Amino acid sequence: MLEILTGRKPFDSSRSRSEQYLVWWETPQLHDIDALDKMVDSSLKGHYPHKSLLRFADVVALCVQSEPEFRPPMSEVVQALVQLVQRANMSKRNLGDRQSEDPDVQDDMHPDVQDDMH
Secondary structure (H helix, E strand, C coil), X not given: CHHHHHCCCCECCCCCHHHCEHHHHHHHHCCCHHHHHHHCCCCCCCCCCHHHHHHHHHHHHHHXXXXXXXXXXXXXXXXXXXXXXXXXXXXXXXXXXXXXXXXXXXXXXXXXXXXXXX
């Protein structure tokens, strides 16, 4: 999931030594909003609500904890991701309702990445 978020490979020898291992370089930045916005793969920008990015980063952070016993089982990861998509879709629907009531409401929500994959 960290690779999807960043668009980077897990190891990149062309980067500086401190940035070669994706999980070592990016994990500490997952809860820093400014750093998180910068680390997102540029091809994903604008395709998701910002709140979804923050929630996705929380799930990623749980999955890359250094102690395996603290990482969630895949069933919990899948459940968290499904809930994330459902919330994002609900937000889009609610925004659509507001726009139909008020045509001046601007759409700052973008299609979810999941929608692009279908």
